Amino acid sequence: MVKIRKYPDKTGHFGKFGGQFAPETLMHALEELNSFYLNTKNDKNFKNSLSMLLKTYVGRPTPIFFASNLTKKLGGAKIYFKREDLSHTGAHKINNALGQGLLTKQMGKNRIIAETGAGQHGVATATVASILKQDCVIYMGEEDIKRQALNVFRMKLLGAKVVPVSTGSKTLKDAINEAMRDWVANVETSHYLIGSAVGPHPYPRIVKDFQSIIGDESLTQMLKTEGNLPDYVIACVGGGSNAIGLFNAFINKPSVNLIGVEAGGHGIKTGEHSASLSSGEIGVLHGSMSYILQDTNGQITEAHSISAGLDYPGVGPEHSYLKDIKRAKYTSVTDSEALNAFEILCNTEGIIPALESSHAIAEVIKIAPKLSKTKTILVGLSGRGDKDIETVAKQLNVNL
Secondary structure (H helix, E strand, C coil): CCCCCCCCCCCCECCCEEECCCHHHHHHHHHHHHHHHHCCCHHHHHHHHHHHHHHHHCCCCEEECCCCCHHHHHCEEEEEEHHHCCCCCECHHHHHHHHHHHHHHCCCCCEEEEECCCCHHHHHHHHHHEEEHCCEEEEHHHHHHHHHHHHHHHHHHHHEEEEEEEECCHHHHHHHHHHHHHHHHHCCEECCCCCCCCCCHHHHHHHHHHHHHHHHHHHHHHHHCCCCCCEEEEEEECCCCHHHHHHHHHHHCCCCEEEEEEEEEECCHHHHCCCCCHCCEEEEEECCEEECCEEECCCCCCCCCCHHHHHHCCCHHHHHHHHHHCCCEEEEEEEEHHHHHHHHHHHHHHHCCCCHHHHHHHHHHHHHHHHHCCCCCEEEEEEECHHHHHHHHCCCCCCC
């Protein structure tokens, strides 16, 4: 296998994907951010500050957990979970938020702008803004605000201003649009803290770099626990930050099969899904070229998922690249399959997963029984499911 390039070129491209499709008013800010990041990421003081906070504040390294009950139930490969749900704030989002928050501080800016869908990135950003004493404004679609009321309250408790977005589908795509408008208007004093591996260069690289700690830890932990690399590494994919962070350490390990799991919604054939890689086309969304959901006129179509964090009509450019060069396989699972996986993990291992993570678990349920008991699967458990209890209860017709 030819060694795969893990970083974008100087123009921000992974192959033909990525780039900078941004208003002229933002080009200087993007160039400034890229230059500042490249000069700062290896600075000893910056690295020490980030490392100390990840250890003492976030709680890293997060463990890997052998899911013996689920393994026994499925009767095939050994299943391990990378427990990002045990991080402070309950998801992987804090890794990137903390890194970019420290960058913001060093750039001399005092205001953080963010978008959020499931609310986990919003909570992580509000948390970081609180500890770093930064002003924080978070844009969130009205539909997601309804689905994630608990996380909205958490953001407000942490001191953030949550701005409802009522345009379009009132979900993550529209929240990103509003956040970008804010950044254009306040670029001198504000940093837009993008939560996923999307957007114009250098964001996909920055987010991947800060999330790559997930894969780095996992590789070391699997070698220590099993004595070998995992045979399969599986993660859910919306924008794709948790997946690319987990995949990164294994991209140039050809024995490891990489599987990204998108939200199939009501089914690919219904058109009501969020599976950009499985059924989208190449186009431009939010500043970069990738696979996106669009109609014959090139207009972005509405995405759907039971999971607010996967409800996005695009995906990060590096995932698009990995798909095209066939280094990673991308599949989809439906809302009902994810809900079933959610219940199964609750009942077998006493873990309440996020609905995002439940999509990856659903894929494991499909493939593990078909594999030998000598095979191993590492699953990115990207977040905990506290935030999704009301959504799940509604789907199961349970009154809280």
